[in-house]
Amino acid sequence: MNYFGLLDYIFMGGYLLILLGMGFYLKRLASRSLENYICGGRHIPWWMMGVSGMANFLDLAGTAVIISFLFMIGPRGLFVEFRGGAVLILPFMMLWAGKWHRRSGCLTLAEWNIFRFGDNWGGRFAQQMIVISVILFTIGMLAYLIIGAGIFLSMFLPFSPMACSIGLIGLATFYNMISGFYGVVYTDLFQSSIIIAAVIYISIKAFGITDSAEQISAVAQQVTGTADWISGMPRWTVDMPKGYEAYRPLMAIMGLYLVRTIFFGAGSGGDQRYFGARNDRECGMLSLFWTVLMTLRWPMMIGIAVLGLFAVHNLLPNHDAVAQASQLIQAHYPGTEGQAWDALISGLSHNPASYPAELIDQLKTLLGTDQFSGKLQLLSSQGTINPEKILPAVLLISVGEGMRGILVIALVAAALSTFGSTVNLTTGMIVNDLYKKWIRPKASTRELIFASWASVAILVIAGFFFSVTLKNINDIWGWLMMGLQSAILVPMFLRFYWWRFNGGGYAFGCLGGLVATIIQRAIAPELNEGWQFVITLAGGLAGAIIGTYTTQPTDPEVLKNFYLKTRPFGIWGKLKQQLPEEERIKVSKEHSRDLISVPFALLWQITMFLLPMLALIKNWKGSIITFVLWLIGGIGLWFFWYRHLPKTNFYED
Incomplete structure (x- = not known):
C-alpha cells in the first residue's frame, strides 16, 4: 500500500536535496582545521547552538518512547521521562556546568581531563577511559536510533525495519562524515523550522478534536484503562499495560530518576556547544534558549497521544x-x-x-x-496495542497527504539531528584524544579529517551490530540512561567537587561502572531500571574510591591551574583560600546564586513542559495551577541568576 501522494514525495525529495547540498557546501568550512570540524572554530552564534541543542535532544526514537507513555498515562508520562527525556540536566548545564567546561579552552571532554588531572599517566588514563565510555554510549545510542527509525519508517515503506534503518542511517552517515560540527548546527537550524511547522499543525489538530477534557478522559479510559488521564499530578501508582508493569509505582520511579538526573546533571556540560561558546554569558544564554525551545516538543507529543487515543478508539x-x-x-x-x-x-x-x-x-x-x-x-x-507504534499510526490514520510528508520529514530531521550531534562529539574525541594523541601526533589536517570519516563509519557499523541484540526502543533507552550513561556518573560528578579526586580515581571509576553495567546486561538483561542504576553506581563508586586512594594525588600546580581557571564549588581545601579576599567574595556570591537557582530552574522547566500539554487537552484548572508555579520558578530564576549574568565572563582571563 502506498501511503504517500505526489506532494509528499515532492516535499521529501526537496528536503533530501537541500540536506545533501548543505553537506557539500559546509564540507569546505569543516575541513579547514580540526577545531572547525569538532566545534565550529568557536565562531558560531550562541542562539544557533541553542537551536542545535534543541534539535539534538528532539530525536525520533525518544519522541516515540515519550509518546508511548503519554498515550498510556496522559501528561503524567512527563514524570517517567525524568530519566532522560525531560532533559533535566539542562538547568545544571545552564547554571554552571557549561561555563566550567568552556573556561578550560579545550576542544573535547577527554582533553578536558588532561586539563583537570595533568598530562601524566593518571590524566592520560582518565582521558582514554572517557573516550572508551563515550564510544560505548554512542554505539548504544546509535542502536537505539536504528531501532526507532526502523520501526517508524517500516510502517510507511514496504521494507523491513532493518532495511529502512540502513537507508536512513546511511544517508546520515555520509552527510555527517563530510560536514562536521558546522553541518550539525546549520542543518539543525534548517530542520528546526520543519519541526516547528509540525508542532503547530499537530497541536491545532489535536486541540480541535474535542470540546472538553472530559471527552478526552472518557476515550482514554476506554482505550488505556487509565483513570483521570488528563491530570498532570503525579500519583503513587498508575495503571500500565503488559510489558510496562515496572512503571506502575510512578512516584518511586520518578524519585529515583530525579536523584539520578540531579547527580548526572551536576557533572555534565561537556557538550561541544559549550566548548564552542565564546564566553560565560553565551554558555548561559544558549542553555536558556535551548530549554525554552525544548518546550515545543511536549504539545506535539501530547497532541499525537490524543490523536492516537481517538484513532485506536475508532479503529479497534x-x-x-x-x-x-x-x-x-x-x-x-x-x-x-x-x-x-x-x-x-x-x-x-x-x-x-x-x-x-x-x-x-x-x-x-x-x-x-x-x-x-x-x-x-x-x-x-x-x-x-503497541504504544511505541502510536506515533507512526497517527501519521497514517489521522494526517492527510502532503502534510503527512512534512511530518515524516520533521521526525526524520529529528533523528538525523540527534545522530549528527552524537557522532560528532564522539568522533572529535576519537580523533583528537586517541588518534592524534597516541597514533599520529604530527598528522596533517587532511589526514585527521579522513580519520574522522573513518571513525563515523566504524561507529555506525558497530551500532548496527548491537541493534540486532535489542528487544525494543524502551528497553535500550532505559538501559542507556540508567545503566550505560550512569556508569560514568560518579567520576563525572567527583571531578568537579573534590580536590583529592585524581586521574586514577576517574579512570577506575569509569572502568568499574562500565564493567558492572556490561555484566548486568549480559547476565540479567531483564533487570528493572532501579537495580540497573544501583549496580552500575556501586561499581563506579567502588572503582573511584579505590583508584583515588591507591594512586598519587594530582600535581598541586595542575590542580591550582584548574581551580583558578574554573572556580568550582565543593571540597577544594586551601585552594580557595589562595584567592585574594575580593575574589573569594566574588566567587562565593557566584556559587551561592547558582545553587539557590537550582530548585527555581527545575520548577520553571518542568512546569513549562507540563503547561502546554494541560492547555492542549483543555485541563484549564490544572493549567492555571501550573502557570502559577511556572511564574514562581521563572521569577526566582531571573532574580537569583539571569540578572547577574555578566556581559562576557565572570572573571578576567
Whole structure:
C-alpha cells in the first residue's frame, strides 16, 4: 500500500536535496582545521547552538518512547521521562556546568581531563577511559536510533525495519562524515523550522478534536484503562499495560530518576556547544534558549497521544479482537517478539500475499478489512496495542497527504539531528584524544579529517551490530540512561567537587561502572531500571574510591591551574583560600546564586513542559495551577541568576 501522494514525495525529495547540498557546501568550512570540524572554530552564534541543542535532544526514537507513555498515562508520562527525556540536566548545564567546561579552552571532554588531572599517566588514563565510555554510549545510542527509525519508517515503506534503518542511517552517515560540527548546527537550524511547522499543525489538530477534557478522559479510559488521564499530578501508582508493569509505582520511579538526573546533571556540560561558546554569558544564554525551545516538543507529543487515543478508539474498539489477533499470529509464528515481531508485522501489513492466506483471512475477520494494514501495525506481541507504534499510526490514520510528508520529514530531521550531534562529539574525541594523541601526533589536517570519516563509519557499523541484540526502543533507552550513561556518573560528578579526586580515581571509576553495567546486561538483561542504576553506581563508586586512594594525588600546580581557571564549588581545601579576599567574595556570591537557582530552574522547566500539554487537552484548572508555579520558578530564576549574568565572563582571563 502506498501511503504517500505526489506532494509528499515532492516535499521529501526537496528536503533530501537541500540536506545533501548543505553537506557539500559546509564540507569546505569543516575541513579547514580540526577545531572547525569538532566545534565550529568557536565562531558560531550562541542562539544557533541553542537551536542545535534543541534539535539534538528532539530525536525520533525518544519522541516515540515519550509518546508511548503519554498515550498510556496522559501528561503524567512527563514524570517517567525524568530519566532522560525531560532533559533535566539542562538547568545544571545552564547554571554552571557549561561555563566550567568552556573556561578550560579545550576542544573535547577527554582533553578536558588532561586539563583537570595533568598530562601524566593518571590524566592520560582518565582521558582514554572517557573516550572508551563515550564510544560505548554512542554505539548504544546509535542502536537505539536504528531501532526507532526502523520501526517508524517500516510502517510507511514496504521494507523491513532493518532495511529502512540502513537507508536512513546511511544517508546520515555520509552527510555527517563530510560536514562536521558546522553541518550539525546549520542543518539543525534548517530542520528546526520543519519541526516547528509540525508542532503547530499537530497541536491545532489535536486541540480541535474535542470540546472538553472530559471527552478526552472518557476515550482514554476506554482505550488505556487509565483513570483521570488528563491530570498532570503525579500519583503513587498508575495503571500500565503488559510489558510496562515496572512503571506502575510512578512516584518511586520518578524519585529515583530525579536523584539520578540531579547527580548526572551536576557533572555534565561537556557538550561541544559549550566548548564552542565564546564566553560565560553565551554558555548561559544558549542553555536558556535551548530549554525554552525544548518546550515545543511536549504539545506535539501530547497532541499525537490524543490523536492516537481517538484513532485506536475508532479503529479497534474491541480489545478482545486485538488480543485474539496477536494470539493467532503467535500460533503461526511461536516465540516471535521484539524486533522479530516488528519485522513480521511489517511483512504481514505490506506483503500479505507472502504469508498463509488462512492467517490473513482470519486476521481480517477479527480486525475488519477497513484500514486493515493500519490496525495490524498496532498489534503488540503482548496482545495489546503497541504504544511505541502510536506515533507512526497517527501519521497514517489521522494526517492527510502532503502534510503527512512534512511530518515524516520533521521526525526524520529529528533523528538525523540527534545522530549528527552524537557522532560528532564522539568522533572529535576519537580523533583528537586517541588518534592524534597516541597514533599520529604530527598528522596533517587532511589526514585527521579522513580519520574522522573513518571513525563515523566504524561507529555506525558497530551500532548496527548491537541493534540486532535489542528487544525494543524502551528497553535500550532505559538501559542507556540508567545503566550505560550512569556508569560514568560518579567520576563525572567527583571531578568537579573534590580536590583529592585524581586521574586514577576517574579512570577506575569509569572502568568499574562500565564493567558492572556490561555484566548486568549480559547476565540479567531483564533487570528493572532501579537495580540497573544501583549496580552500575556501586561499581563506579567502588572503582573511584579505590583508584583515588591507591594512586598519587594530582600535581598541586595542575590542580591550582584548574581551580583558578574554573572556580568550582565543593571540597577544594586551601585552594580557595589562595584567592585574594575580593575574589573569594566574588566567587562565593557566584556559587551561592547558582545553587539557590537550582530548585527555581527545575520548577520553571518542568512546569513549562507540563503547561502546554494541560492547555492542549483543555485541563484549564490544572493549567492555571501550573502557570502559577511556572511564574514562581521563572521569577526566582531571573532574580537569583539571569540578572547577574555578566556581559562576557565572570572573571578576567
